[in-house]
Amino acid sequence: MILDPQTLTHQDAYKLLLGSVVPRPIAFVSSMGADGSLNLAPFSFFTVVASNPMSVVFSVMRRGPEATVKDTLANVEETGEFVVNIVNEALVPMMNASSADFPRGVSEFEAVGLTPLPSEVVRAPRVAESPINMECKLLRTVEVGDGPGGGTLVIGQVVRFHVRDELYDRGRIDPDKLQAVGRMAGTTYARTTDRFELARPVYVPEPSRP
Ligand SMILES: Cc1cc2nc3c(=O)[nH]c(=O)nc-3n(C[C@H](O)[C@H](O)[C@H](O)COP(=O)(O)O)c2cc1C
Structure with a gap:
């Protein structure tokens, strides 16, 4: 099967991307x-x-057929700050509940029962229940389409990194204690418990011939 994105609706393109990545x-x-x-x-x-600089990116798509700007992007553009909180298994129900279309100005912290914890550098609070919080200052946004299905990359520099002590051992995060989750397509999620090890190869050049 070969698909030309130009012939797909943006909804079908979305489903292909969601199932593939x-x-x-x-x-x-x-x-x-x-x-x-x-x-x-x-x-x-x-x-x-x-x-270096420590930085992360996420993409905010336009909402619905009217392609309205989501509250997160509006806030980030207004204040230039945000916090990325990592989702573990315990946070999944509240994370999912927060994704409903709450009107702007309604705090999802309150709506889903999570605790805003003051950040050190940025005004946006952290999620107290999240094991890792990254306080970020906006570096730049990159708009990729402003119609339905369009998205804006939000690139942020991490200015403070909070990690629960019990997860952190000599510079490394313990994945068994973190219990991070990933999203698949639709309503499917993945745990991070089925893992395997693979050493990185080292390239050895052929000995030069006389
Ligand atoms: C697990 C999960 C992942 C999501 N990922 C994205 C995403 O990457 N980009 C996006 O625009 N919306 C994504 N959404 C939908 C947004 O969370 C949803 O539109 C939310 O209402 C946006 O909130 P806001 O208007 O307060 O910013 C996702 C939803 C869920 C449940």
Whole structure:
């Protein structure tokens, strides 16, 4: 099967991408509007950008046929700050509940029963129940389409990294204690308990011939 994206509806393109790019980690993003209102929402179009400067990226798609801007992007554009909270198994029900279309100004912290914890550097609070929080300052946004199905990359520099002491051992995160989850397509999620080891190869050049 060969598919030309130009011939697909954006909904079908979305389903193909969601089923193919799996599993995806979940950024549980807390943000604050200029008026001080709080917001919390999950984003699985999420990854690392660089370690120097320490930076992450997530993508906020437009909402619905009207292609409206989601509250998270509006807040990040207003304040230039946000927090990425990592989702573990215990947080999944609240993370999912927070993804409903709450109107702007309604705090998902309150709506789903999570605790806002003051951050050190940014105004947006952290999720107290999350094992890892990354306080971020916006580096830049990159808009990739502003119609239905369009998305905006939000690239942030991590200015404070919080990790629960029991997860952290000599610079490494213990995956068994972290219990991170990933998102598959639709309503399917993945645990991170089925893992395997694979050593990286070392390239050895052929000896040069006389
Ligand atoms: C696990 C999960 C992952 C999601 N990933 C994304 C994503 O990467 N990009 C996006 O625009 N919406 C994503 N959503 C949907 C948003 O969370 C949802 O539209 C939310 O209402 C946005 O909230 P906001 O308007 O408060 O920013 C995801 C939802 C779930 C449950």
